[in-house]
Amino acid sequence: MKLYYSDVLSPRKACAVAKYLQIPVEYIFLDLSRGQQKTSHYLAINPNGHVPTLVDDDRVFWEADAITCHLATRAGSDLWPQDERQIEIIRWLSWAAQHFNRYAGELYFEYIIKARFGLGDPDPGVVTDAQQQFRRYAAVLDAHLEGRRWLVGNQLSVADFTVAITLPYAEHAHIPLDDFRHVRDWHNRLNELEAWREPFPT
Template sequence: MKLYYSDVLSPRKACAVAAHLDAPVEYVYLDLARGEHKTPDYLKLNPNGKVPTLVDGERTLWEADAIMCELSRRAGADLWPDDAERQIEILRWLSWDKQHFGRTCGELYFEHIVKRRFADAPPAPDKVERAMKHFHAHAAVLDAHLSERTWLVGERLSVADFAVAVALPYAQSMQLPLDAFPAVQRWNARLETLDAWQHPFPQRNETPSATA
């Protein structure tokens, strides 16, 4: 299997799951600043021109959440369980993340990190203010859910945890007020004990153009 990635937000969760499972993947780094995700050859694999993409023989899979589930399925792991009830719960949190928490975190990641890294531009205060209001609302929902739980779904780690928490390692750079959400803080701290969460990307000989 080949996993095409770059060291930005969405591929981080797929790479973290691959590392956590010690999946037999060959990592292929794409330099976004050089437009390597927009080349004709790559667009044949992923017509969206996005990362990550998983290529397994004749099969090509894009979208990080689907890739996480496939890696877990291939490994026979419980991150994407066989139990249909847990699957539905995981899908609920993946959907919620796409529409709410992850969407808002993505806006703040773009303003504080992507713009600086790729355009040397400052964040837009009005966009940060709007996104931060949404962050407080969505983080409150997450904090309440996690107040008496170890992980998002049941008492076992799942792909939902990798997905929903993907921006939290950048909390300081994104100026996220995690102190206001103690259950989210505790959950994030548990994830930080995982080596794959701390170091999701494979080592590369090249030095990235910037650090996010």
């Protein structure tokens, strides 16, 4: 298997799951600042021109959530359980994309991506709105996590890797994580995993 990645949000969860599952993957780094994700070779694999992409023999997977589920399936791991918990996991994947990480991702972009790629200063209006909306949805997550160790059932799943993906950057991205104790404690549990703390190959 080949995993095309860069050291940004979406590839982070794919790399973290691959490392957690100890799957033998050939990692191929794409330098986004040099436009390597837009070459004709890469666009033939992923016409969206984004990372990550997983190539597994003759199968190609574009999106990080699909990649994490495929890796778990290939490994026979309960990170992607083969029962009714799949519906609950899909709910959290969708919720993260539409709400929680939508706004946390805006803060990540304003404070981290703009600085990294020379795209200007954070937009105060975007920051204020994103922080307000993040607090709204973080409150939902915080309530769900009260008395729980992980998001779905009693064990780690791909939902945890996806929903938490912006939180390692909370301090630098001005994400108000400290306002939500249960979310913070949950992320601290993820930080006990080396694959979460250091997901990218060295």
